[in-house]
Amino acid sequence: MANLSSLPKNYVGVWSLGTSAPDGPPESILELDSAGSGSESTFSPDLRLKVDPIHFQDGGKYRCMSLFSDTDSRAFAIGTGWLIADDLLVTAGHCAYDWGNAMGPAVTVKAYMGYSGKASISKASVQFRMGKRIITTAGWLQSEGRDRASDVSFIQLDRPFKGNLNKFTFEDTPVQGTANLGIVGYPGDKLRDGEHGAEMFEQFASINYDIEKSKRHMLEYRISTFGGQSGSPVIRIRDGRMVSIGAHVYGGGILNSASTIGGTFGNDYKSMVAAFTRP
Numbered sequence: 001m002a003n004l005s006s007l008p009k010n011y012v013g014v015w016s017l018g019t020s021a022p023d024g025p026p027e028s029i030l031e032l033d034s035a036g037s038g039s040e041s042t043f044s045p046d047l048r049l050k051v052d053p054i055h056f057q058d059g060g061k062y063r064c065m066s067l068f069s070d071t072d073s074r075a076f077a078i079g080t081g082w083l084i085a086d087d088l089l090v091t092a093g094h095c096a097y098d099w100g101n102a103m104g105p106a107v108t109v110k111a112y113m114g115y116s117g118k119a120s121i122s123k124a125s126v127q128f129r130m131g132k133r134i135i136t137t138a139g140w141l142q143s144e145g146r147d148r149a150s151d152v153s154f155i156q157l158d159r160p161f162k163g164n165l166n167k168f169t170f171e172d173t174p175v176q177g178t179a180n181l182g183i184v185g186y187p188g189d190k191l192r193d194g195e196h197g198a199e200m201f202e203q204f205a206s207i208n209y210d211i212e213k214s215k216r217h218m219l220e221y222r223i224s225t226f227g228g229q230s231g232s233p234v235i236r237i238r239d240g241r242m243v244s245i246g247a248h249v250y251g252g253g254i255l256n257s258a259s260t261i262g263g264t265f266g267n268d269y270k271s272m273v274a275a276f277t278r279p
Helices: 118-122 138-142 269-277
Strands: 012-016 065-070 076-085 088-091 108-113 127-137 153-157 176-185 201-210 219-221 233-238 241-250 256-260
Touching: 012 138, 012 269, 076 269, 088 241, 088 269, 108 153, 127 138, 127 269, 153 269, 176 241, 201 219
Parallel strands: none
Antiparallel strands: 012 127, 065 076, 065 108, 076 088, 088 153, 108 127, 127 153, 176 201, 176 233, 219 256, 233 241, 241 256
8 A cells, every 4th residue: 555644535545355265254353443442332221133034134134244354364353344236345444454453454354145153154145255455545544543434444355246135325424313223233242152243233223413513523323332343334214215324433432433424524435436446
């Protein structure tokens, strides 16, 4: 990558990934934090619900995936990503370049669709892909993880996923309002047969927010999350329609938060996606 300090804010960081690795899950995982200075917040009562497997099967509403990204083939970190194209997913910037644990840029990314624990890998409903290229924001790289509003990345896969994928759509994040919002992903505090982050959980709540008044100009909500859910889509339900309006990236204190899309405070998703087509 180029000298980070020389990158204009409208530039992105792009690098290639290793595309050779066994398709098994990691033997050890590390919880990533956006800047090493905070952790995810779960609230009492914990209202996260395990997602019925029917919803992440072919054609299900959450044909989402769990990610395992590493830098040295030994220490893996688990996160969540969401498909916006057959071979392109969105996740947190700190899943691409980790500042908090000094892991640096991801070297290998393993992506699973339909994952529900190690035993599920052999099922026909589970698909495995490798990351091919990553794009993240100049703001995330230049700030060394302090600019949480820029905490987002896009991962191009080595080949498309197949089937009825029910890909997510995204929209610019409204600056303020009250909405039915949900976080769906793979929380590392939930165990299945001793495996952290093996299963998908969701929680929805009516959230009143104001990005302009937020200290970091982020979308904030009182919805329980934990490491492993970084990168999860922030889903808005309106008139029975689900759309993503942000990527969950940070927790700590009385609220958790997401980097946003478009507008004055958000990230330009369309331009970042278009950057994959440039030489």
